[in-house]
Amino acid sequence: MLAIENLKAKIEDKEILKGLNLNIKPGEVHAIMGPNGSGKSTLSNILSGKKGYEVKGSVTFEGENLLDLETEERAHKGIFLAFQYPLEIPGVNTNTFLKTSINAIKKARGEKELDALEFLKLIKQKSAELKFDEKILSRQLNVGFSGGEKKKNEILQMSILNPKLSILDETDSGLDIDALRIVSEGVNSLRNKDNSFLIITHYQRLLDYIKPDFVHVLKDGQIIKSGNFELAKELEKVGYEDFN
Amino acid sequence: MDNRQKEIDNLKDYKYGFSTDIENTRAPKGLNEDVIKFISDIKKEPQWMLDFRLKAFERFKQLKEPNWQKPKYPKIDYQDLYYYSAPKSMDDKPKSLDELDPKLLETYKKLGIPLQEQARLNGIAVDAVFDSVSVATTFKEELTKQGIIFCPISEAIQKHPDLVKKYLGSVIPTTDHFFATLNSAVFTDGSFVYIPEGVKCPMELSTYFRINATETGQFERTLIIADKGSYVSYLEGCTAPMRDENQLHAANVELIALDDAEIKYSTVQNWYPGDKDGKGGIYNFVTKRGLCKGKNSKISWTQVETGSAITWKYPSCILKGDNSVGEFYSIAITNNHQKADTGTKMIHLGKNTKSKIISKGISAGYSDMMYRGLVDISSKAENSRNFTQCDSLLMGNKCGAHTIPYIKNKNLKSNIEHEATTSKISDEQLYYCNQRGLNQEEAISLIVNGFCKEVLQQLPMEFAVEAQKLVSISLEGSVG
DSSP states (O other): OEEEEEEEEEETTEEEEEEEEEEEOTTOEEEEEOOTTSSHHHHHHHHHTOSSOEEEEEEEETTEEGGGSOHHHHHHHTEEEEOSSOOOEEEEEHHHHHHHHHHHHHHHTTOOOOOHHHHHHHHHHHHHHTTOOGGGGGSEETTTOOHHHHHHHHHHHHHHHOOSEEEEESTTTTOOHHHHHHHHHHHHHHOSSSOEEEEEESOSHHHHHSOOSEEEEEETTEEEEEESHHHHHHHHHHOSTTOO | OHHHHHHHHHHHSOTTOOOOOOOEEEOOSSOSHHHHHHHHHHTTOOHHHHHHHHHHHHHHHHOOOOOOSSSOOOOOOGGGSBSOEEEGGGSSOOSSGGGSOHHHHHHHHHTTOOOSGGGOOTTEEEEEEETTEEEEESSHHHHHTTTOEEEEHHHHHHHOHHHHHHHTTSSSOTTSOHHHHHHHHHOOBOEEEEEOTTOBOSSEEEEEEEOOSTTBOBOBEEEEEEOTTOEEEEEEEEEOOOOSSEEEEOOEEEEEEOTTOEEEEEEEEOOOOOOTTSOSEEEEEEEEEEEEOSTTOEEEEEEEEOOOSEEEEOOEEEEOSTTOEEEEEEEEEEOTTOEEEEOOEEEEOSTTOEEEEEEEEEEOTTOEEEEEEEEEEOTTOTTOEEEEEEEEEEOSSSOEEEEEEEEEEOOTTOEEEEEEEEEEOOHHHHHHHHHTTOOHHHHHHHHHHHHHHHHHTTSOHHHHHHHHHHHHHHTTTOOO
16 A cells, blocks of 8 residues: 655755655554654655655555655545644634535545535534544634644544545644543544554554554664564663664 | 646636727716716706715815825826716616617626526625616616615616705715715716615615726715615625726715614625736725714624725724614735725714724735724713724735724723734645645635634625635635
8 A cells, every 4th residue: 555665855954764664555554653853753744745855765655656746635545644733723613624624535536525414414423433522623623622632633534534544643642541542442443454554653552552563663764673563562661762 | 637727727817807898988088177067967967966076176176195005006197087988878878678788788797797687696686887887777676665775876866866965975075085075076876775764675785896998987986875773785896807007996985874774885896906916906995984873873894805906995984873883894805916905994973882893804925915993982982892803814925914003092981902913824734734635725715714704704695605715716826
C-alpha cells in the first residue's frame, strides 16, 4: 500500500529525515516511536502533503507517486492525518466542516454526495460508537475544545471518512486514560484487512490498547530498528537515550 | 479536473461584465441648469420637483468635494459626464412587458432576474433600473391590492405627489454633503415604496440596478416609507459592464419608519470592481440614511459589498423615536486594488434606543479596507445602548485593514460597547482543510463564510445562498 524509499527531507537547510525506508501493507498497523526532534512529525507532514519541505527519495501509495499529489488529492485517495494540534476555525460549525469534508472527498471520487439527512444519520451513528457528545458538533470547529475533545474530534473525523491509511501524529499526548481508551477504540473499530495505520507516539501506553503489528524506532531521521510489539516494551524500559 | 478548472475560470471572470448594445436617449453632456431641466422635463415632472432639483443645484455649486476619505481617486470632471441616459425605446413608456425592448428583457434574463410573468422569481417583486430609468416593475397589481405602493420614483412623483413631497429630502436634505446634494439635483430613477398602516408586506421587494451606458453617472434615488405598524423587507442588487473607465454611482436612499414599523434593507453590491491591476470599476459613493421617526420603530441595514473600485458609504440610522432600534450588518470584501471606506452612523436621539453594529471586513490582494463608524448618544437619549463588533480578516501581506470608531456618549445613563479583532487566514488552517479533502478555494470559502456567518444569516433566505457564493467568488485566487 505505502512504500517509502530512502526518504530525505530538509526544511530551511536543516536535514530532518536522512534516508527513511518503510513498507506498509493493507491491514497492517505500524507504530513509530522516537524521541523529540527525531523527525516523527516531519514524516507525517510529508506523507499528508504539507508544503515547505525539500523532499528527496520516493513515496508510492497504491502504486502512485504520492509526492506528485496535492494535499487534498492525497486525502481523496484515502490518506488521513489526525493532527497533533488540530486547528481552530472560528465561525465554522464542526458539523458543516465534516459535511464539507466528506462531500469534497466523495465528489473527487465521483461518488454521490451525502444530503443533509444521510449525513446526520452517519454522524449520529459514529458519535454513538465513539461515545462522542453530539453537542460538540454544533460548536465552532475546535474553538474552545479541551485537548481531549480536539483529539476525539480527530478520531470522529477519521471514522467518518474511513480512510485507507490513517496517520495518527501523537494523538495520545495529553490524553487522560478515558480519552485514550476512546481514541484506541476508534482505531480498533476501523481496523480491517484493507485499512492501514501509522501511529506516531512517544509512549508505549497507547500501544497497549492498539496492538501494532510492527514497531519502528526513529532516531535522528532514520529508522534504526524494527520489530514487533516486544520492541515497544523494551524501549520503554531502556529509554531512547541508551537505545541503539 | 479540466471541468473544475473551467468552472473556476468562469467564476473568476466578472460574469456580469457584458454590455447591452442599445440606442440611448441622452441628456447633453455636462452639469448645468439646462441639463437638470432636461431630466425633469423628460420625466414630465411637476414644477415643485424641478424647484427641489434647482434648489439643490444652487447649494451644490457652493459645496466642495470632500477629501477626508482614505481611498483617494483622480479628480472627477463633473462637466465631462452624462447625467441622463436611457434606452430610446423607453421614450414612449411601454405599457406592459410585451412592449418592452427584447434586448432589455434579454439583459435581465442574463443577469438572472427574469421579468416575464412565467419566469419571475417566486415571492420577490422586482423593480429593474437600467441606467437612468426604471424599465419594469413586477407583481405591481398583487401589491396594490394591499395598498402597497412599489413603483419607480419617477412614477411616484406623478401619481403620489403628497407622499413624495412630504418625505423626499426629509432624511437626506438637499443641503446635505456634496454627493447627496448632487444626487438631489440630478437623480434619475430608483424605487419608491409605501407600506400602509398595519400591513406586513407579503413578499420581498427588490430593485436591480444596472449601469450600461458609458461616460454616464448613475444617480439613483430610493425612498421607502413604512407607515405605523407595518413591515417591509427590501433588497437591492447592482452590476455593471467591465470598462476601462471609472464610472460614478452616487445614490441617495432614504428610509422612514413610523411608530412600530420595521424596515429591513439589504444590499448585495457587485458593481464591476475593475481589473486585477486596478483599471476601471465603479466609484460607489452612496448616501443611505434611515429615520426611525416613530416610537418602537426599527431599521436594519444589511450589506454585502464585494464590487466597485471604491466603496464609500455609511448606511445610517437616526433613532428619533423612543425605544427605536437601529442595526447595521456588513460584509465588505476588497480584492486586487479595490478600496473601501465604509461603516455606519447610529445617532441616538430618543430614550431607550438601541443599536447594534456587526461589521466584517475582508481584504485580499493589494486592497485596502477601512471601517469608519460613528455612535452618537445625545444628552436626551436616556438608557440607550450600542454594541459594536468590528472584525477584520486579512489574506496575504500586501493588503490593509483599518478601524476608526468615533464614539460620543453624552448621556451617563447610556452605554456603548466596542469590540474589534483582526485576524489572518493561516497556512496551517488551510493545510488542515486541504488534508480533509478541500482544495484551496473550498477551504478559503469555508473559512471566510464562517467569518461572515453572523451577517449572512441576516439576509433574506433567497439571497443568502447567492451572497455566500459571491463572497467566495470575490476571493478566488487571492491565496496563491
